[in-house]
Amino acid sequence: MSTAANSSGRSSFLTPYKRITVKIGSSLLVDPSTGLKQEWLSSLADDIAALAAQKKEILVVSSGAIALGRTILGLGSRALRLEESQAAASAGQIALASAWSAALGAVGLKSGQILVTLGDTEERRRYLNARATMATLLKLGAVPVINENDTTATSEIRYGDNDRLAARVAAMIGSDLLVLLSDVDGLYDRPPGENTDARLIPVVDRITPEIEAMAGDAASGLSRGGMKTKLEAARIATTSGATMVIALGTRKNPLSAIAGNGTKTLFKASASPVRAYKTWIAGNLEPAGQITIDQGAEGALLRGKSLLAVGITTIKGRFVRGDTVAVLSPAGKEIARGLVAYDAADAVKIAGLKSTQIESVLGYEARAAVIHRDDMVVVGTRTETATDS
Ligand code: GLU
Numbered sequence: 001m002s003t004a005a006n007s008s009g010r011s012s013f014l015t016p017y018k019r020i021t022v023k024i025g026s027s028l029l030v031d032p033s034t035g036l037k038q039e040w041l042s043s044l045a046d047d048i049a050a051l052a053a054q055k056k057e058i059l060v061v062s063s064g065a066i067a068l069g070r071t072i073l074g075l076g077s078r079a080l081r082l083e084e085s086q087a088a089a090s091a092g093q094i095a096l097a098s099a100w101s102a103a104l105g106a107v108g109l110k111s112g113q114i115l116v117t118l119g120d121t122e123e124r125r126r127y128l129n130a131r132a133t134m135a136t137l138l139k140l141g142a143v144p145v146i147n148e149n150d151t152t153a154t155s156e157i158r159y160g161d162n163d164r165l166a167a168r169v170a171a172m173i174g175s176d177l178l179v180l181l182s183d184v185d186g187l188y189d190r191p192p193g194e195n196t197d198a199r200l201i202p203v204v205d206r207i208t209p210e211i212e213a214m215a216g217d218a219a220s221g222l223s224r225g226g227m228k229t230k231l232e233a234a235r236i237a238t239t240s241g242a243t244m245v246i247a248l249g250t251r252k253n254p255l256s257a258i259a260g261n262g263t264k265t266l267f268k269a270s271a272s273p274v275r276a277y278k279t280w281i282a283g284n285l286e287p288a289g290q291i292t293i294d295q296g297a298e299g300a301l302l303r304g305k306s307l308l309a310v311g312i313t314t315i316k317g318r319f320v321r322g323d324t325v326a327v328l329s330p331a332g333k334e335i336a337r338g339l340v341a342y343d344a345a346d347a348v349k350i351a352g353l354k355s356t357q358i359e360s361v362l363g364y365e366a367r368a369a370v371i372h373r374d375d376m377v378v379v380g381t382r383t384e385t386a387t388d389s
Contacts, residue, residue: 013259014056014177014259019138020178020179021060022255025180026064028182029067029068029096041099045103045106048107048109048143059146059173060145065096066092069089069090089150093151096147100113100145109143110143111145114146116149117149118159121168125321127172148162163180164229174241176273177243178243180245182230184248186264187201187231188201202265202266203266211231230246237267240276240277241274245264247262247263248262281337281339281375287324288325291312291325291326294312301336306369308355309347310355312347321341322340324340336379337377338377347370350370
């Protein structure tokens with residue numbers, strides 16, 4: 001039985017974490033000669049079900065499409081040309097997604113496939129869309145199963161390794177824990193293959209040049225990522241507020257093993273996900289526009305509410321959905337900054353309107369808020385008291 005369920009009520013390593021992204025390396029899921037490792041996948045699905053039963057939200061970033069496609073298309077282990085690896089990804093991804101859907105279905109979990117490209121995580125507009133899909137799947141009780149869309153992406157526009165992709169996904173969705181399941185059990189002070197006396201580093205507080213120097217290039221035959229990409233992933237994850245763990249995935253029930261304090265390297269998060277995200281909004285981007293609001297909306301924002309169209313009086317700037325905009329009080333003072341959910345042209349059309357009127361003006365169903373409170377940092381405090389509209 002899986003101990004990740006923690007059915008005894010005892011606390012485990014995973015107890016504090018609520019939204020966990022788990023990355024699975026190709027070599028764990030796929031055997032080059034026999035294909036998918038079905039029993040291993042079922043054991044992982046058991047672990048995921050156990051965590052879901054504890055009301056944790058789980059996202060899976062699964063590699064294995066190219067490795068599986070090689071077997072399916074009979075490409076052997078030779079080096080592949082770009083179009084061959086894209087064909088392998090194409091054939092393998094169907095098999096991979098149906099394997100996940102079956103394995104999670106067998107333990108009573110729904111799942112949804114999301115294939116992302118570099119642009120989906122790095123372009124602001126698409127970032128919001130990809131994130132909204134993942135968040136909606138989680139809300140509907142389904143496990144997002146994510147991979148890179150390898151079938152059309154070429155080297156300049158792709159991650160190429162799922163370590164960094166998983167870290168960006170974890171950052172995007174506000175995961176508090178990223179688990180990289182791998183064929184190594186953690187970071188060693190020197191490459192363990194060549195050095196029998198290499199020591200595992202159990203906890204990394206900060207990724208210093210000394211830590212970076214410990215990463216040899218331990219990519220295995222099937223996986224693209226080595227320790228270097230794992231450290232890059234750690235940097236992305238920890239600065240976005242996620243703790244990251246590298247742990248051995250080759251045994252069955254690998255998440256139970258982590259829950260039960262199995263060997264791993266833990267990289268400490270530098271802040272909570274919410275704080276890290278808000279720091280990023282507040283600090284990183286030049287606002288692309290300005291939205292002035294009325295007194296009622298100002299009061300609402302200061303009480304932690306979202307910005308609705310009805311409270312907007314004027315709009316300046318040429319922004320697109322996902323851009324950072326400044327929110328100004330009726331007196332013209334910046335009181336908040338956030339990621340806007342509409343392009344400027346649409347925002348102008350709906351300014352001052354109630355949410356129920358928006359669809360008839362825009363011709364599509366409105367998202368509830370012009371800036372959602374989760375995407376906003378209120379930077380100012382007001383002296384006088386306002387009433388909500
Ligand atoms: N996206 C690739 C696949 O599914 C794997 C990339 C990696 O190994 O990190 O085959």
